[in-house]
Amino acid sequence: MNYYTMNLALNAIAKSESKDLSKLCNAIAGIWENATDINWVGVYILDEQNDVLYVGPFQGKIACANIKMNDGVCGKSVYEDRVIRVQDVHEFEGHIACDSASESEIVIPLKKDGKLWGVLDIDSPKKGRFTQEDEDELVKIAKVLEKCLI
Template identity: 55%
Template structure:
């Protein structure tokens, strides 16, 4: 995937999202459910495609270079495991094709998860 500046996972610890494996500049370590794009995706349990993060209410600016974002929740058997978060310095970077591909990728990941 081209034109991205941050890719990573936030894992749900039972009360908030905690930074997991990532590639890019250091990011926010903890994100409450319902805050920012990641927290909203996790609490609403739906993929969020944001064309302009600066116009998103409550956006958490972990990297000022990010202008658009896609976040896919990781859910298995109704349980939230975390989110996959990808940022881009370009506005309008992510489209329906990206959403469909990433939702399929996350689906493959969730098949391998063992939640306790």
Template identity: 50%
Template sequence: MTTELNYMISKQLHALIADEPNLIAILSNASALINEQFDDINWAGFYLWDEEQDELVLGPFQGKVACVRIKNGSGVCGTAFNEERTIIVPDVHLFPGHIACDAASQSEIVVPLVKNGKKIGVLDIDAPVKDRFSEKDKEVLEELAAVLLQAII
């Protein structure tokens, strides 16, 4: 992904969420934007933290039907959330405890959403090809997550 495209996605996200207070609306447009702008992906969306249930719950997304609840520390999403770090998985079949919601998914990237020490959830993106996500993708998605975090809560 080029620097120019990175800038354009960030600028588009800012425009989409400007002055919008509703979390669901913000995350819905963010998942649609990611789905439109990233090649070779088959799922883009969010899991939001349910503190009472100690699990992540499906939020706005683009793609096939998905797992609804993920226990803290389970799979790629639960691990990234628990460890508060972005995880790139080149081959999901080699990730211990991977949760297969879509058999077509071959690689994955998960970016935790944490604001002022408060865990909010994760941004999860799957791809139908192995080795889809690069360090540059990680930078872009972490920047988009930062834009989102400025607008929410």
């Protein structure tokens, strides 16, 4: 992935005069446009009252609409409030397969005003796609993305 270009694009979007929803949609499109070997990128938004994540802006195939807290990689990431990088989704207990082509996944918690807001979810059709370097860079990207949250 071209993290330098991605970071520049997302910072420009975050500083734009657009409404927050437009910023968030464009930020996800910016990640999609600058990423390699991914088949889905988007956010899931936390609904604390119902202990569920619901799909927000994304790029890729039709997504799972709702994910229960602690279910799948996204739900577990929110429940544990930590980044989860999965090299082989078929080995992740409870993985939710929204796209059968996905082989690896990384999920990064997003916060707004210091409070858990949801997650950035990125899937790849390649096993082992996400490295520690990817994780480190995507955590930085997530910090920029947090400036665009609705």
